[in-house]
Amino acid sequence: MTLKRISVIITICFFAIGLLVGQANALEGSYKVGAVFSVTGRASFLGDPEKKTVEMLAEKINATGGIKGKKLELVIYDDEGDATKCNLAVEKLITRDKVCAVIGPSLSGPSLAVISVAEKYETPLVSCAASYKIVYDEKTGKPYKWVFKTPQSDSMAVEAIYTHLKNRGINKIAIMSVTSGFGASGRSELIRLAPEFNMNIVADEKYGPKDTDMTAQLTKIKGVAPAAIVNWSIGPTQVTVTRNWRDLGMAGITLYQSHGFGSRKNIELASGAAEGVFCPLGACNIAELLPANHLQKSVTMDYMKNYMAKHNEPLSSFGGHSWDALMLVVDALKSVGCDKAAIRNYIENQKGFVGQHGLFSFSPDDHNGLTKDAFKMVIVKGDDWALVD
Amino acid sequence: MEKITLASQLLQYFITGLTVGSVYAMVAVGFNIIYNVTEIINFAQGEFVMLGGLIMVFLHVAMGLSLILAFPATIVLVTLIGILIDRLAIRPIRCPSVLTLIIATIAVSIIIKGTASFIWGKNPFDLPAFSGRNPINILGAVIQPQYFWVIGFLVVTAVALSIFFDRTIMGKAMSACADNPNAASLVGINVKQMVLLSFALSAAIGAVAGITITPISLMEYDRGAMLAVKGFGAAILGGLGSFPGAILGGLIMGSIESFGAGLISSGYKDAFALIVLLVILFFKPSGLMGSVEISRIKRF
Incomplete structure (x- = not known):
């Protein structure tokens, strides 16, 4: 009997401590951002660093006061590189999880497949896939209204x-x-x-x-x-x-x-x-080679140091794409809060946003925001990159 | 730089084809060993190759074991996995039909692949070449020393297997199970043990293929399926169940891919191999070295 009682008391104590600790850190309310990446399956080399990157960013944002005092809550789904699963995941994020915006997917095929979902539910979607077709509607010759993408074409x-x-x-x-x-x-x-x-x-x-x-x-x-x-x-x-x-x-x-x-x-x-x-x-692959006065120097160095310290693996460019996508959304949330139309307008009018892969300047005709200057030519020299000019 | 002559190009295609084909041949031999004893197609055959490569990387590169120690250790470990597959996935199935067993091997391959992706992650891994990476120039064709290792190990495997099946009691017993399991068990051969042995042997051969190809092509957790498909094609081409056929089939598949890619179109090289496979099966349905009589009494 006594043993049982003691164990019950100990359990209660643990719960109480857990509640207290949780209370101490809790931020009032939260902003929900959805993410779909190919964490497993054929494109896992994309989705894996992307997921690790956004998780790392969310942790850091929440530890430093969140977004205007609100917690950033990420809801991440894995589409396994499959367009159908991706479609379901995005629909679920919008209708069930009620997110403010969606980032991802990792691959071009699934991205093209979810354009209609984002348009239908009028939710901003920032894709991490490369194809220019994601932000170019062949019927109108203009970008889709609600869809953006961060990787260079x-x-x-x-x-x-x-x-x-x-x-x-x-x-x-x-x-x-x-x-x-x-x-x-x-x-x-x-x-x-x-x-x-x-x-x-x-x-x-x-x-x-x-x-x-x-x-x-x-x-x-x-x-x-x-x-x-x-x-x-x-x-x-x-x-x-x-x-x-x-x-x-x-x-x-x-x-x-x-x-x-x-x-x-x-x-x-x-x-x-x-x-x-x-x-x-892109700049994030060669952060330490950039000259000190380069506009992207500090963000890329910061990301590289944190990522390598946390995951003990070299940085790939793909994590940088999800960094850009999430931070664009976070920047919008900071200014306009969780208002889908306002987030969309904010991103579309974003100019000179300093990201991992370049300086993003969006416009109603350009939902990628990058030019070929976002790429730097490098050569492999002595088992490392070296800038070519 | 000087232009390469057509003769050197052809030689290059031939040697490349032989190397890639040797790996297909080893996978095909693995298929045959299990098929002969159990009549099932082991779809986890490609995973043995993947495991061979990755375990070797782990022992040799990560643990720092020398090549001579890591090589047999890897084979032993993969062989143990082969034995476990038989004990855990094949033997417990009640009233097995050939089809249920085949489906069980598909499940096994998915489990192995998933486990490997947890253990090693999704990145490819490299293994240092056994005798350096300085290419040898023969008549204008460039050959990596590792190519000789791959082809050499195919020869070693072939010789060792033929000695095993022709000269040892155990090998004879296995051949007996292949011919007729009921009669074999009547004369006192433990058929279950032979099935276990067949899984062990084909795992070991798969491991050898994986260890030797990794320095050329790197290895990652999901490479197995593709190699299994190619090896299966080679086994069918040579005649399912025939060891010389498997080796011939593998080498032919590799050469067709290489010559097809070099001389016609690299985009369709897999198609060439399959077309040749279909044509051969059309004229000789039992494969190059298979016999129609034997394939008639098999259940699959």
Whole structure:
């Protein structure tokens, strides 16, 4: 009997302590922001850092007084990279969880699929996916009313690479791409913009996202001897391409990687083979290389330090996209509170917002807010990035 | 830089195809061992390859075990996982039909993949090449030393297996189960033990494939399924149940992919391999080395 009574008392004490502690930290009321990321499944390398980033930000915001004294409450769902699940998740966030705004999804396909949901419920949605179609309605030639996105479009990365090639006097190139959405979208932009920059594409090679070896494709490219190769992929294949390129002794043909190469992990995995590879990157990947007077220096350094201290893994550019998305929404919440139409208008009129991937200036005709200047050309030098100018 | 000649290009395609094909062949051999004894297709075969690669990375890179120690240790660990699969997922099934067992292996592969993503995360991992990364130049074709390791281990595996099945009592007993499990148990062979052994053996071979390919292609938690599909194609091409067929099938699949990607179109290289597979099955439904009589008495 006594044992039972003691245990009951102890339990009650624990609850009481828990309540007290909770009370001490509680902020009056809360702002709910919804998020959908591909935390598991084929695109988990996007969703995982995105989720970690927004959780880290919310923790920090709430520890430092919240948003105007109110708590920032994140409701995060995992769409597993599936458009149908994503659709349901966004609908649930808006109708059941009654969020002020939605950030995500991680992938372009699901993002395109949820545009209609955001429009129907008139809720601002800030996507973390790259395709320009997310913020371009082909019927009207204008952005969708309620949808924004933070990542740079593929066309900006292509422009940055082509400009660099042009400045070096190169016009005979080979392109390689992975047969996934990312690769296919990059490939079509590379082909679409080639005439504008006077690029002659002499080889157009592809490979699967789980392929083990790209020697055959590279050997074929070696046969037609272009002056540069532009490779468009994400995940382990871009490392394999880099290694095969080095092994085949093709260092004379400069290798350009897409912005998908933006993680130091890739340099590490290439184990020396990535030396001399060019790629266009957003500011958050190269925070410590930026000059001290650069506008993004302090936000990017801050994010990098906090993220690496908390998760003990190198920063990828994808977490930066969710940083930009959440902070745009938080900035709006600070000014206008939880009023969906006001949040939308606030973001649309946002000018010069200092984010991880660039200075965002939105307008009714531009719901991405970035230009090709959001990419900096870098080269791999001594197992690290170095700015090219 | 100098232009590469067509002959060197062809040689390059051939060697690349042989290397990739060796991995497919090892996976195909793994399929066959289990198929021969149990008549089931083990859909977790690709996961053995993935586990081989990742456990090797863990032991060799993270724990700092030397290559010579880590290699057998990895094989032992993956073999144990193979044994566990038999004890936990295959044997407990009551009144098993071939189809239920196959579905059980699909479940196993999902569980293994999920567990691996929890343990190792979703990033790819690298393994240092066994004998450095300085490529060797042969007649204009460039060859990584690791390619020789992959092809070499296929040869070692093939030789070891043929000795096992032809020269040892245990191997003969396994072949007997493959021919007729009822008759085998009548003459005193413990069929359950043979099933266990088949899972252990094919896990070990999968591990070898995973360990040798990781330095070339990196390894991550969801690589298994694709390798299993390719290996299964190779096993069918060579004739399900035939070991020489599996090896031939794997090498053919790899070569077609490589030549197809290099000479015709890299976008359709997987399609070429499948077209050749279909054509061969059309003319010889039991596969290159399979026999129609045997496939008729099998339940699947």
